[in-house]
Amino acid sequence: MEIHDLKGATILVVDDNPTNLETLSDCLTNFGFTVLLKKDGEKALSLTKRKKPDLILLDIIMPGMNGFETCEHLKENEETKDIPVIFMSALSDTIDKVTGFELGAVDYITKPFQHQEVLARVKAHLTIQNLKKDLQTKNKALQDSLERERKMVEDLRLNLSISLPHELRTPLNAI
Numbered sequence: 001m002e003i004h005d006l007k008g009a010t011i012l013v014v015d016d017n018p019t020n021l022e023t024l025s026d027c028l029t030n031f032g033f034t035v036l037l038k039k040d041g042e043k044a045l046s047l048t049k050r051k052k053p054d055l056i057l058l059d060i061i062m063p064g065m066n067g068f069e070t071c072e073h074l075k076e077n078e079e080t081k082d083i084p085v086i087f088m089s090a091l092s093d094t095i096d097k098v099t100g101f102e103l104g105a106v107d108y109i110t111k112p113f114q115h116q117e118v119l120a121r122v123k124a125h126l127t128i129q130n131l132k133k134d135l136q137t138k139n140k141a142l143q144d145s146l147e148r149e150r151k152m153v154e155d156l157r158l159n160l161s162i163s164l165p166h167e168l169r170t171p172l173n174a175i
Contacts, residue, residue: 009126031119040062042065071104
């Protein structure tokens, strides 16, 4: 999928640094994404109850609820658990990255970030998310089709079990 195929996708950016929010908003908006901005985890969680973003870019170190806690709440909620979360943080230790992945994040970008890298990762994960949704839709349609076929076979079997013995007895009665 090309970036223009993903236009209109809604991305929630959560970061307590106004410069990061502005920079990411400008970068993502220029490529046709709808960008929502929040400065802390509590406000981000509140927003996701009203409007479900297609992807979340989440800082870790924030006042109040940090990014790890925010991600944990997102993944515990049935409505938001499938939203891809990409951590963006100055924390570059392996343990921080592993913690992020264990909490359900799909990716991890270390700060300072490059616009091209952010766009490439956003595009990749939105594409994966769209393909996943398409697969789920097609799988559901296939399951529905199989259920209809199973019902038709069952109806046919029932009709045969009723009519076949009758048809076999009719010639014998004439003899």
